[in-house]
Amino acid sequence: xxxxxxxxxxxxxxxxxxxxxxxxxxxxxxxxxxxxxxxxxxxxxxxxxxxxxxxxxxxxxxxxxxxxxxxxxxxxxxxxxxxxxxxxxxxxxxxxxxxxxxxxxxxxxxxxxxxxxxxxxxxxxxxxxxxxxxxxxxxxxxxxxxxxxxxxxxxxxxxxxxxxxxxxxxxxxxxxxxxxxxxxxxxxxxxxxxxxxxxxxxxxxxxxxxxxxxxxxxxxxxxxxxxxxxxxxxxxxxxxxxxxxxxxxxxxxxxxxxxxxxxxxxxxxxxxxxxxxxxxxxxxxxxxxxxxxxxxxxxxxxxxxxxxxxxxxxxxxxxxxxxxxxxxxxxxxxxxx
Amino acid sequence: xxxxxxxxxxxxxxxxxxxxxxxxxxxxxxxxxxxxxxxxxxxxxxxxxxxxxxxxxxxxxxxxxxxxxxxxxxxxxxxxxxxxxxxxxxxxxxxxxxxxxxxxxxxxxxxxxxxxxxxxxxxxxxxxxxxxxxxxxxxxxxxxxxxxxxxxxxxxxxxxxxxxxxxxxxxxxxxxxxxxxxxxxxxxxxxxxxxxxxxxxxxxxxxxxxxxxxxxxxxxxxxxxxxxxxxxxxxxxxxxxxxxxxxxxxxxxxxxxxxxxxxxxxxxxxxxxxxxxxxxxxxxx
Numbered sequence: 001x002x003x004x005x006x007x008x009x010x011x012x013x014x015x016x017x018x019x020x021x022x023x024x025x026x027x028x029x030x031x032x033x034x035x036x037x038x039x040x041x042x043x044x045x046x047x048x049x050x051x052x053x054x055x056x057x058x059x060x061x062x063x064x065x066x067x068x069x070x071x072x073x074x075x076x077x078x079x080x081x082x083x084x085x086x087x088x089x090x091x092x093x094x095x096x097x098x099x100x101x102x103x104x105x106x107x108x109x110x111x112x113x114x115x116x117x118x119x120x121x122x123x124x125x126x127x128x129x130x131x132x133x134x135x136x137x138x139x140x141x142x143x144x145x146x147x148x149x150x151x152x153x154x155x156x157x158x159x160x161x162x163x164x165x166x167x168x169x170x171x172x173x174x175x176x177x178x179x180x181x182x183x184x185x186x187x188x189x190x191x192x193x194x195x196x197x198x199x200x201x202x203x204x205x206x207x208x209x210x211x212x213x214x215x216x217x218x219x220x221x222x223x224x225x226x227x228x229x230x231x232x233x234x235x236x237x238x239x240x241x242x243x244x245x246x247x248x249x250x251x252x253x254x255x256x257x258x259x260x261x262x263x264x265x266x267x268x269x270x271x272x273x274x275x276x277x278x279x280x281x282x283x284x285x286x287x288x289x290x291x292x293x294x295x296x297x298x299x300x301x302x303x304x305x306x307x308x309x310x311x312x313x314x315x316x317x318x319x320x321x322x323x324x325x326x327x328x329x330x331x332x333x334x335x336x337x
Numbered sequence: 338x339x340x341x342x343x344x345x346x347x348x349x350x351x352x353x354x355x356x357x358x359x360x361x362x363x364x365x366x367x368x369x370x371x372x373x374x375x376x377x378x379x380x381x382x383x384x385x386x387x388x389x390x391x392x393x394x395x396x397x398x399x400x401x402x403x404x405x406x407x408x409x410x411x412x413x414x415x416x417x418x419x420x421x422x423x424x425x426x427x428x429x430x431x432x433x434x435x436x437x438x439x440x441x442x443x444x445x446x447x448x449x450x451x452x453x454x455x456x457x458x459x460x461x462x463x464x465x466x467x468x469x470x471x472x473x474x475x476x477x478x479x480x481x482x483x484x485x486x487x488x489x490x491x492x493x494x495x496x497x498x499x500x501x502x503x504x505x506x507x508x509x510x511x512x513x514x515x516x517x518x519x520x521x522x523x524x525x526x527x528x529x530x531x532x533x534x535x536x537x538x539x540x541x542x543x544x545x546x547x548x549x550x551x552x553x554x555x556x557x558x559x560x561x562x563x564x565x566x567x568x569x570x571x572x573x574x575x576x577x578x579x580x581x582x583x584x585x586x587x588x589x590x591x592x593x594x595x596x597x598x599x600x601x602x603x604x605x606x607x608x609x610x611x612x613x614x615x616x617x618x619x620x621x622x
Contacts, residue, residue, distance in 0.1 A: 050451050075453040076351075086444030090376050091369065102365030103452035105352040131376075147448070152350070 001064060003028040003155060003186050004049060009058035011044050011210075018044040019055070019210040026155075026188055026203075031181040033201030033218075034190040035303065037318035039325075041210040042190035043083055046159050049188070050080040063154065076104065079148035083159040089133030093124060093143045096132060097150060104151040111150075118146040122176065138169025145173065156180070158189045162196060174200060194303045194315060206310055208318070213310045221306045225258060226272040229301040230279070233268045233294040234286075243267030249289060253281050258309050264317045270308060272301075359455040366449075366463035370436070374471070384471060385478045388425040392417065392482055395545070406550045409576060415488040419572035420544025422479050423564055426472040426503045427538070430510035431531050433464045434518030438527050441518065457617045461610075465511045472503050488575070495574030498581075502599065506567040509606025516613025543568050548587055560588030566602040570595050 004026040011019040019041045026032045034042045047053040049060060051071040060067040062074045087096060094115065101111035119125050122142045127135065132143065141161065148156055161177075162170045177200055180187060191197050197204050198218050205215035214221055234246055243261045246269055251259050255278030259271035273279055279296075286293060307315045352358050374381055396414040407416050437460065440446040449460065476499065484490045491499060514531075521527050539545070541555060542564035548556045559565050569585040573595055581595030593601070 052447055052450055072453045075451055078451070080451045082444060082447055084444040086448060088369065088373075088445060090373050095369075095372065099365050099369055100448070100452070102361050103449060103454060105358040105361055105453070105455075106350060107352055110350050 001028075002026055003063055004188070005059070005061045006045065006049070007059040007061075009045065009048060009060070010056045011041075011048065011053065012056055017210055019048075019058075021058070022207070022210055022212055024205055024212055024215070026186065028186055029184045030203045031177065031185075031187045031189065031201050033197035033204035034188070034207055035192070035194065035197045035204055035307070035315075036190075036207035037192055037315055037322050039322035040207045040318075042192075042207055043159055044210075045207070046080070046157050046188070046190060050078055050157055051075055052080075076151070077154040079151065079153035079156045081144045081148040081156070081158045081161060083163065087132045087135075087140060087143065089131065091132060092130060093128040093132050093135070093139075093146075094119075096143065097128075097146060100147045100150050106151060114150055114152070115146075118149060122146055123172070136169075138165050138172075141165060141169060141173065145176065154186060156185060156187045158187065160190055160192070162191070162193065192315065192319065194307070198303050206307060208311050214306060218303060222301045222303065225301040225305055225309060226274075227300065228273050228275075229299050229305055230271055230273055231262075231265075231268050231295070231297050231299070232271075232282075233266060233296075234291050235266070235294050237266035238268070240267055243269065246286075246291065249285060249291075250282055253285060254278060256282065260308055260312060262308060262314060264314045270305065355455055359459065362454055362459045363462050363466070366459060367466050370463060370467040371470075373436075374467075381471065381474070384425075384429065385475055388421050388475055388479050389482050391424075392421050392479060392486070395421070396486065406547065408547055408549075411576060412488070414483070414486055415575060416547075416572070417545070418479065418483040418488050419568050419575055420539075420542070422476045422499065422503070422571055423506065423542075423568045424539050424544055425475050425479065426468075426507055427510055427564060427567075428535060429472050429475070430468050430507045431514050431535060433468050433511040434514035434516075434527055435524065435531075437464070437515055437518040438521075438524045442524060458614065461512060461515050461617065464515060465508050468511055469504055469507050472507055473500060476500075476503060491574040492579065495579050498574045498579065499571050502567050502570050502602065505599070505602050505606050506563065509563065509602075509609040512606070512610040512613045516609075516616045519613075519616040538562060538564055543572075543586070553589065557589050560586060560590065560593075563602055563605045566593075566598040566605070569593075569598050 002025040004024075006022060006024040009019045009022040010017075022041065022045060024045070034045065036042050044053065048055050049062070049067065051067060051074060054068065062077065065074060067074045091099070097115045097118070098111065101115070106114070119128050122145065124139070124142060124146065127139060132140065135143065145158075145161070148158070162173055165173070174196075177187065177189070181200070181202070189197075189200065202217055203215070204218055204221070205212045207213070216224070232246070234242065238246075240263070243263075247259060247261055250256055250269070250271075255274035256271050259269065262268045262270050283293070304314055311318065313321075352361055392414075395417055399413040399417070402413060404410060404412060407413065437446065440449075480490065480499075517527055517530055521530065541558040542562045543559055544564060548559050551559060565586060570581065573579060573581065573585055581599070583594060584592040585595050585598055586593040
């Protein structure tokens with residue numbers, strides 16, 4: 001039985017549909033990555049799981065329990081680290097951890113023992129007794145992680161844990177997550193960083209406009225596309241029409257599949273080939289048409305390709321598109337309700 | 338990460354008793370509020386100075402006014418003391434929702450909402466304990482100042498009555514304020530409501546003048562105003578022999594005794610608590 005099951009979740013903020021029949025299963029003991037551009041519904045999904053939001057419709061179960069009906073029991077077993085770093089600046093890190101421990105009704109001795117362990121684990125001893133208002137982003141993040149881990153939850157939920165962090169803090173958090181993964185903890189992590197999901201997760205789902213559009217392990221998803229990814233440029237920066245013209249020329253070639261135009265990379269053509277025969281065909285076809293090849297490179301597919309082929313655009317384009325449409329202020333207000 | 342013994346110590350991991358869980362969370366939330374106060378004492382200093390300024394300025398303003406409109410021929414300063422005590426406690430409680438609103442806006446409240454609190458009323462109880470403590474400090478300062486200004490001092494029973502009355506009032510008003518902090522969209526709106534409610538309720542009560550001195554319509558307002566029900570028992574505690582059985586408010590709809598005042602105040606406070614409870618629990622139970 002999966003630890004978490006989300007079935008047909010729907011959620012709207014006013015006229016904006018955040019989730020459209022989102023369905024997801026998170027197996028016990030996995031580090032599950034949710035990949036998607038900002039505004040794709042990742043945070044909404046996590047907030048619903050952590051009982052901060054009620055879905056408009058759909059089912060959420062945690063360890064077989066209905067989350068909406070047994071919310072207190074579920075809260076006890078989840079450690080949630082939100083995207084926005086919310087701390088009480090006037091308290092020290094240790095006081096914040098103590099407050100947290102009391103909110104989870106930990107016995108004092110156990111609580112203080114856990115705090116000690118976490119201070120050592122996250123290397124916080126130097127500054128944990130300073131007021132948290134003076135902490136850097138990386139320190140706050142580590143403190144946040146500690147609060148999520150304090151009560152040893154069955155599931156750790158991390159919403160974009162490394163956004164805006166310096167490289168050192170980021171690698172510290174990565175290595176901690178890897179340790180936790182090795183210990184068999186179940187972790188649900190959302191991110192819009194491809195490399196983060198690729199590096200950390202053993203299972204993942206890609207979310208786009210409130211729906212799961214692909215899931216599996218990062219390897220599976222990449223392998224599904226085939227081995228030979230080809231990036232073709234006929235010019236360093238082609239125009240849209242040129243890209244489309246080349247696309248029309250090669251789309252029906254034998255052995256060429258999953259062909260898309262990558263608009264964010266100078267309208268280059270991304271596709272997969274069955275074997276080198278197909279490439280020979282392609283070269284001669286372009287030759288006949290009098291089109292020079294600027295570059296043609298073969299590589300293993302990346303998660304970005306997975307995203308590109310599932311949605312028709314790169315993650316970066318999707319981010320930009322959403323960013324221009326989004327009313328963050330309004331969303332924050334809605335989320336407060 | 339030492340998670341190896343996590344299963345075997347699970348029995349000692351959590352506090353089992355529900356009552357102890359409740360006490361633990363209220364204690365922790367209250368401690369947080371007091372740590373904030375200790376590290377930002379300016380609010381406390383201002384909170385004690387402000388009513389003293391009120392007392393001195395208002396007292397001076399009416400010092401030479403004819404006193405025959407005051408009940409029992411007492412001086413204006415003595416009459417005013419009870420009003421200032423109640424108004425100070427009322428303002429403090431009315432502002433109780435602001436820190437909660439900021440917690441909501443900064444996302445800190447979400448930390449409390451994802452925690453398995455026994456009851457979200459713990460947030461309310463911790464705020465009541467905090468505000469009540471501050472109000473007692475403020476009231477002591479006002480009473481001390483009133484004493485120095487020659488306005489007298491209640492006897493022991495009277496003093497207990499002052500504390501009890503304040504506690505009832507604070508419970509109701511703090512409930513209201515926290516409810517608003519959950520219901521309103523942001524701190525601007527909350528401040529607007531506080532702004533609109535605060536002073537009018539003071540003027541439409543018997544804090545500054547008795548009902549007999551007011552035009553009829555204002556008398557009506559004052560005699561349904563919970564502040565009046567808190568002010569009059571405290572005022573009685575300041576006027577020599579304390580007799581809650583005697584009539585303290587000559588309301589247009591009938592006379593109200595001291596016990597009547599306390600009863601009405603209690604009903605209003607508990608009523609407010611039950612009205613706002615659903616707001617606290619709105620985000621799932």
